[in-house]
Amino acid sequence: MKSSDIIIILTTFFLSLILLAVLVLLKNSQVINQENEYNETDTPDPSTPPIPNPTPSPTPIGSDNVPDFCPLNYAPDAFTKNFKLSEFNSKGTAPPTSIRGNIQQLMNELQIIRDTIGVPIIVNSGYRTPMHNENAGGAKQSRHMCGQAADIKAKGLSLDDLWATINRLIKSGKIKDGGLSKYNTFIHYDIGPVRRW
Numbered sequence: 001m002k003s004s005d006i007i008i009i010l011t012t013f014f015l016s017l018i019l020l021a022v023l024v025l026l027k028n029s030q031v032i033n034q035e036n037e038y039n040e041t042d043t044p045d046p047s048t049p050p051i052p053n054p055t056p057s058p059t060p061i062g063s064d065n066v067p068d069f070c071p072l073n074y075a076p077d078a079f080t081k082n083f084k085l086s087e088f089n090s091k092g093t094a095p096p097t098s099i100r101g102n103i104q105q106l107m108n109e110l111q112i113i114r115d116t117i118g119v120p121i122i123v124n125s126g127y128r129t130p131m132h133n134e135n136a137g138g139a140k141q142s143r144h145m146c147g148q149a150a151d152i153k154a155k156g157l158s159l160d161d162l163w164a165t166i167n168r169l170i171k172s173g174k175i176k177d178g179g180l181s182k183y184n185t186f187i188h189y190d191i192g193p194v195r196r197w
C-alpha cells in the first residue's frame with residue numbers, strides 16, 4: 001500500500017467523522033428549538049386531541065314526560081296571532097317538542113274562538129307534566145298531558161257564553177269536536193276524543 005493511499009483513507013475517515021459530528025449537532029439544535037417554541041407559546045401537547053364543542057342534543061327535552069296514549073306530533077314551536085307557547089307551560093316547564101304539534105292544533109282552534117268572541121282568552125292551564133296533572137287532581141288520561149287541552153276563560157265574557165260559543169263553533173264544524181266541560185272558574189276544551197261531562 002502506498003503512503004498516498006493511506007493519506008486518502010485517513011482523510012476520508014476523518015472527514016466522515018466531522019460530517020457525522022455536524023449532523024448530530026444539527027439534530028440536537030433542532031430539538032432545542034422545538035422545545036423553546038413550546039415553552040414560548042405554551043402550545044398544548046399536539047398528541048392530545050382537541051375537545052370538541054358540545055353540540056345540542058337531538059333528543060327532545062322532556063319527551064319522556066309524555067304518556068303513551070298521547071299522539072306524538074313534533075314541532076319546534078307553536079304560536080298563532082294571539083297565543084304563544086309559554087302560555088301553555090306546566091308550572092314553568094315548556095311543553096316537550098314531541099307534542100308541540102298538538103299544542104299548535106289546539107291553538108289554531110283557540111284562535112278561531114278568540115276571533116269569534118273578540119276578547120282575549122286567558123289560559124289557566126294548558127300542558128301539564130304527569131306530576132303536575134296528578135297534583136292538580138287531573139284525570140288519569142287527561143289530554144292536558146298531551147298538549148291537547150286548555151282550561152280557559154275570556155275577559156268580560158261569562159263562562160256560560162264562552163261555553164255556548166265553543167259549542168256553536170263545534171256544531172257548525174268551525175272547530176274540532178273533542179272534550180268540552182264547564183267548571184266553576186273555567187271552561188275545559190280539548191281536541192281529544194269527543195265527550196261531554
Ligand SMILES: [Zn+2]
Pocket residue numbers: 144149150151188189
Ligand atoms: Zn282541563
